Amino acid sequence: MCVVVNKTSFLYGNSILDKEVVLSVNGLSKRFGNVVALRNVDLVLRSNEIHVLLGENGAGKTTLANIIYGIYRPDSGTIKFFGKEVNIRSPKDAISYGIVLVQQHPMLIERMTVAENLALGFKELGILSSPKTISRVVREVNEKYGISVDPEVLVSSLSFSEKQQVELIRALLLNVKLLILDEPTTMLTSYERRKLFSILKKLVSDGKSILLITHKVLEALEVSDWITVLRRGEVVSSRPKDMYSVDELVKLVVGDDGLVSNVVSPSKSVEVGGNVLEVKDLIVLNDVGGIAVNRVSINVRGGEIVGIAGVTGNGQKELSEAIAGLRRVRDGRILINGVDVTNKGPSSRFRAGLAYIPEERLKYGVVGDMSVIENLILKDYYMFSRFTLLRLSDAVRVAEECIKTFNIVTRGPSEKVKALSGGNIQKLIIARELRLNPKVVVVHNPTLGLDLRSTSIVHEQLLNIKYSGSGVLLISEDLDEVIKLSDRVLVMYRGTIVYEGVRGCSREALEKAMLGIVDV
Amino acid sequence: MFKVKVLRRYEVSSRFKLVTYLTSFIVGVSLFILFEVLLGANPYEVVDRLFVRPLTSYDDLRVSIRYAVPIGIIASGLLIVYRTGIYSIGAEGQMAVGAVFTAWAAYTLSLGSPTSVVVALLVGVLGGIIWGLLPATLKALLNVNEVLTTLMMNFIAYSLVDYLIYGPWRSPKSYGFPLTEPIPTVFTIPTYDGVPVINFLIFTLVVFLTYVVTKMSKLGFQIRAYGLNPSAAYASGMSFFKVVLLSFMISGALAGLAGALQLLSIHHRLGPKSWSVTEGLGYTAIVAAWISRLEPLAVIPASLLMGALVNGGLAIKAVLGQSEGVVNLMNGMILLSIVAAEFFINYRLVIRFR
Numbered sequence: 001m002c003v004v005v006n007k008t009s010f011l012y013g014n015s016i017l018d019k020e021v022v023l024s025v026n027g028l029s030k031r032f033g034n035v036v037a038l039r040n041v042d043l044v045l046r047s048n049e050i051h052v053l054l055g056e057n058g059a060g061k062t063t064l065a066n067i068i069y070g071i072y073r074p075d076s077g078t079i080k081f082f083g084k085e086v087n088i089r090s091p092k093d094a095i096s097y098g099i100v101l102v103q104q105h106p107m108l109i110e111r112m113t114v115a116e117n118l119a120l121g122f123k124e125l126g127i128l129s130s131p132k133t134i135s136r137v138v139r140e141v142n143e144k145y146g147i148s149v150d151p152e153v154l155v156s157s158l159s160f161s162e163k164q165q166v167e168l169i170r171a172l173l174l175n176v177k178l179l180i181l182d183e184p185t186t187m188l189t190s191y192e193r194r195k196l197f198s199i200l201k202k203l204v205s206d207g208k209s210i211l212l213i214t215h216k217v218l219e220a221l222e223v224s225d226w227i228t229v230l231r232r233g234e235v236v237s238s239r240p241k242d243m244y245s246v247d248e249l250v251k252l253v254v255g256d257d258g259l260v261s262n263v264v265s266p267s268k269s270v271e272v273g274g275n276v277l278e279v280k281d282l283i284v285l286n287d288v289g290g291i292a293v294n295r296v297s298i299n300v301r302g303g304e305i306v307g308i309a310g311v312t313g314n315g316q317k318e319l320s321e322a323i324a325g326l327r328r329v330r331d332g333r334i335l336i337n338g339v340d341v342t343n344k345g346p347s348s349r350f351r352a353g354l355a356y357i358p359e360e361r362l363k364y365g366v367v368g369d370m371s372v373i374e375n376l377i378l379k380d381y382y383m384f385s386r387f388t389l390l391r392l393s394d395a396v397r398v399a400e401e402c403i404k405t406f407n408i409v410t411r412g413p414s415e416k417v418k419a420l421s422g423g424n425i426q427k428l429i430i431a432r433e434l435r436l437n438p439k440v441v442v443v444h445n446p447t448l449g450l451d452l453r454s455t456s457i458v459h460e461q462l463l464n465i466k467y468s469g470s471g472v473l474l475i476s477e478d479l480d481e482v483i484k485l486s487d488r489v490l491v492m493y494r495g496t497i498v499y500e501g502v503r504g505c506s507r508e509a510l511e512k513a514m515l516g517i518v519d520v
Numbered sequence: 521m522f523k524v525k526v527l528r529r530y531e532v533s534s535r536f537k538l539v540t541y542l543t544s545f546i547v548g549v550s551l552f553i554l555f556e557v558l559l560g561a562n563p564y565e566v567v568d569r570l571f572v573r574p575l576t577s578y579d580d581l582r583v584s585i586r587y588a589v590p591i592g593i594i595a596s597g598l599l600i601v602y603r604t605g606i607y608s609i610g611a612e613g614q615m616a617v618g619a620v621f622t623a624w625a626a627y628t629l630s631l632g633s634p635t636s637v638v639v640a641l642l643v644g645v646l647g648g649i650i651w652g653l654l655p656a657t658l659k660a661l662l663n664v665n666e667v668l669t670t671l672m673m674n675f676i677a678y679s680l681v682d683y684l685i686y687g688p689w690r691s692p693k694s695y696g697f698p699l700t701e702p703i704p705t706v707f708t709i710p711t712y713d714g715v716p717v718i719n720f721l722i723f724t725l726v727v728f729l730t731y732v733v734t735k736m737s738k739l740g741f742q743i744r745a746y747g748l749n750p751s752a753a754y755a756s757g758m759s760f761f762k763v764v765l766l767s768f769m770i771s772g773a774l775a776g777l778a779g780a781l782q783l784l785s786i787h788h789r790l791g792p793k794s795w796s797v798t799e800g801l802g803y804t805a806i807v808a809a810w811i812s813r814l815e816p817l818a819v820i821p822a823s824l825l826m827g828a829l830v831n832g833g834l835a836i837k838a839v840l841g842q843s844e845g846v847v848n849l850m851n852g853m854i855l856l857s858i859v860a861a862e863f864f865i866n867y868r869l870v871i872r873f874r
Contacts, residue, residue: 092527324755345754345757346756347759350757363749364751367745367748368748370745378745378752378753379756379757382738385738388737389736390736390737
């Protein structure tokens with residue numbers, strides 16, 4: 001420890017170390033049952049810095065943030081805020097100290113305006129409580145930090161990144177001193193991400209401190225002043241950003257044993273077969289009765305990956321749910337492997353050869369209170385029975401194989417799925433869907449929130465589906481992912497397909513199309 | 521002045537849950553005792569009549585078991601619908617209609633000794649199933665709230681019984697009372713020294729079968745998936761229609777069976793209100809099902825406990841000359857306390873004095 005400090009002061013002339021310490025975490029440990037989530041974690045966060053907490057899924061980043069924010073209590077260890085030891089027992093306590101956590105998914109009421117949403121949090125402030133006053137304050141904040149959110153509009157009409165900015169404004173109105181952001185960029189386009197980072201930099205220069213949680217190495221290097229790497233619940237490194245190289249940082253994050261070469265080599269050629277998924281003139285409504293998908297036609301053939309790119313909220317969710325049988329079709333037809341399944345239930349689609357990997361994993365993908373093994377056989381449980389009685393013991397071998405092939409980190413096949421990390425839940429869903437040898441796989445944001453290793457496993461598996469002669473419809477907000485994997489790319493904008501490109505088409509044209517700009 | 525804040529609990533241990541549930545049960549019973557005391561009863565006598573005698577004296581225990589068996593059979597069925605995430609309160613009506621169907625079989629069919637009882641029981645089972653079909657179909661097809669429909673069906677069932685006992689089935693020999701003829705003796709199920717031994721054996725068989733269905737069968741797997749996450753269960757291809765219909769049918773069948781058994785072994789005839797076959801046990805079974813925490817094997821002690829409490833409650837009512845509502849009052853207080861326990865498991869109250 002001593003050596004590191006000396007080296008740092010040598011390199012930085014003490015300028016960084018002279019800054020005031022905002023948050024210092026000492027010897028923090030937390031167990032969940034038998035699982036050690038955090039072991040003896042130390043963290044020092046200084047004023048006016050963006051401190052990135054970097055690590056893979058399940059490394060303990062979110063647990064640490066939740067402890068600082070008072071959602072969990074630590075088993076041992078202390079937290080000091082501006083030099084004073086604090087006992088944070090609930091998010092309310094945290095907020096009273098000036099610590100605010102912005103969750104991965106904004107917690108806003110869709111049918112209220114931005115100002116009304118913000119007014120909800122401010123009973124105590126009295127003078128600020130009317131939405132009108134709030135609107136004025138929001139405009140001031142907008143101007144100061146370069147945010148552009150209209151306080152008078154309904155939250156439901158905002159994009160994901162705008163909703164996130166509303167959360168930032170809320171934090172600012174709460175007089176935040178330390179802002180914690182949990183994976184803020186997973187749903188953002190590259191443009192939106194750059195905008196967010198410029199806002200964060202303005203906040204820091206205005207005297208706030210930021211703890212930013214991410215699993216993306218390049219992002220950490222792009223935005224941070226200081227990086228702390230967590231691996232399996234322990235701090236493996238904590239230094240100023242400039243003292244890391246990319247390669248070193250990747251090694252620190254993944255660990256010695258887990259280094260994966262980027263196996264994806266999409267160049268391997270496959271023979272393209274007949275149509276496995278046909279969507280014809282599809283019209284689908286959204287939750288409030290508006291047209292979300294407007295006369296969309298898509299063909300996916302065996303042996304190809306068709307990507308659908310687009311900014312969140314342009315009908316991708318409704319499209320994927322309609323194909324999976326979770327949302328009624330207003331007009332048009334859906335054929336899976338030649339079978340017309342329009343407005344039939346999910347089971348008929350599954351029998352026709354559809355596998356579905358949903359965006360909302362916890363809602364549609366798994367039953368959290370059931371075990372790993374039960375979730376792995378959620379669709380074909382009836383294959384594991386004798387005399388109508390279920391024989392889970394027959395499925396143990398299958399489950400263990402899935403756990404091994406897909407590298408699912410779990411204490412065993414009988415562990416409850418809700419105890420798994422997000423990435424491992426996704427691997428479990430993919431394992432279940434692919435085990436059934438589907439003819440066509442519809443995936444929506446398959447690597448959202450996943451770390452490097454899990455992402456590369458998922459990508460490899462999607463390519464394997466293609467090589468096996470089945471088709472993939474890849475709906476993703478991650479343009480890099482779409483470009484990397486797809487043979488054809490469709491761009492969805494306001495419910496319609498506005499652009500179609502083939503492998504190797506220009507990224508710029510796709511990005512423009514995503515914003516609705518199409519050259520005729 | 522003081523201020524109360526409600527804060528969410530983020531981690532809850534299973535031991536804390538157990539302690540909270542037990543405490544809530546005791547609180548519910550205590551509230552009832554307090555209520556009795558306010559009505560002028562001696563608290564020692566209430567506790568003695570409510571708990572001690574129904575579980576210790578032989579004479580009282582026999583009666584407690586007579587209540588416990590139908591409660592347990594119905595609760596076994598209810599725990600299956602509750603596990604599916606359906607809140608049916610229609611067991612009372614299904615039980616009554618089961619008894620009506622069985623009475624019809626006993627009055628019209630002429631069969632030999634053991635077959636007659638078996639056929640009458642099966643007809644009663646059918647009655648229970650039929651009475652659950654309307655709410656079940658409405659729920660399965662249109663997602664109509666089952667709490668309302670099942671409750672309505674209970675009142676229709678009561679009216680059906682009233683129509684029969686005041687009308688076509690009224691016995692000419694009942695001195696003007698609205699009672700039906702006793703069923704032919706070939707249809708009766710014997711009790712031994714007042715203990716319904718055969719019914720009890722059927723009850724244990726039901727518990728065993730419920731255990732197999734919930735824990736080991738394919739249907740049990742679907743039920744669990746639907747109860748824990750309906751969206752994921754639907755998305756993975758399990759039929760909502762089938763699961764809802766089947767769990768409703770099982771619960772209706774068992775309620776009908778309970779009504780049939782009570783008619784054939786205890787009551788032998790249909791009657792109004794306090795002479796009715798159901799005696800409100802279809803509602804008591806709801807409490808028993810929740811006390812068991814929806815675990816099939818725990819239904820046995822839970823129903824014995826509720827059987828004893830019903831017995832004790834009726835004794836208090838008789839001794840203190842109180843109204844019909846006493847047992848319902850007790851049921852309600854215990855159920856409310858158990859529901860409240862759910863709140864205290866998920867939230868904690870912080871009281872700050874100023």
